[in-house]
Amino acid sequence: LLNDVHHVAVYLGGGKLAQASISERGTAYGRAGDQTARETNIRGYYNYPWNCYLRYGGVSSASAGALAVDGNVGPATVRRWQQVMGTAVDGIISGQQVPDERTYWRPAIDSSVVRYGAGGSDLIRAVQRRLGCGVDGLLGPATIKAIQRHYGLAQDASFGPATARALQSALNQGRF
Numbered sequence: 001l002l003n004d005v006h007h008v009a010v011y012l013g014g015g016k017l018a019q020a021s022i023s024e025r026g027t028a029y030g031r032a033g034d035q036t037a038r039e040t041n042i043r044g045y046y047n048y049p050w051n052c053y054l055r056y057g058g059v060s061s062a063s064a065g066a067l068a069v070d071g072n073v074g075p076a077t078v079r080r081w082q083q084v085m086g087t088a089v090d091g092i093i094s095g096q097q098v099p100d101e102r103t104y105w106r107p108a109i110d111s112s113v114v115r116y117g118a119g120g121s122d123l124i125r126a127v128q129r130r131l132g133c134g135v136d137g138l139l140g141p142a143t144i145k146a147i148q149r150h151y152g153l154a155q156d157a158s159f160g161p162a163t164a165r166a167l168q169s170a171l172n173q174g175r176f
């Protein structure tokens with residue numbers, strides 16, 4: 001069966017396919033890459049005797065619905081936060097500094113959604129603009145306190161479960 005496979009296509013939606021075919025010589029070997037700029041391409045959908053169909057069933061009803069208001073900011077919460085704030089949706093708060101655990105901390109933000117390094121986060125910059133505080137893209141003490149003030153919480157600069165639950169409740173209503 002593998003010898004019969006010479007073409008792979010993925011339906012992108014909107015009547016478009018992304019596809020990869022055999023080489024320009026009708027083979028599946030040779031130099032790596034797309035030598036003719038025709039082996040891989042995006043084009044309109046066309047009928048073909050496809051020998052396999054994979055269908056995306058959409059997101060499950062659990063992930064499509066409301067966030068769990070569980071006091072833990074994981075990938076689903078960050079993605080929804082990014083959607084509500086109108087930033088790119090990747091489920092990651094990028095460009096952060098490690099909290100010093102004295103002046104601020106983020107215990108309710110899952111480590112899997114934070115990337116450390118330079119540059120800050122577009123999500124956090126959008127939050128900072130909305131809250132009218134300094135815009136550096138870092139979820140540090142001033143920004144955490146501003147978020148807590150926004151939700152009427154104690155301003156202790158610790159992004160803990162109460163702050164996470166307030167955020168999740170607001171996001172479930174389609175707002176920050």
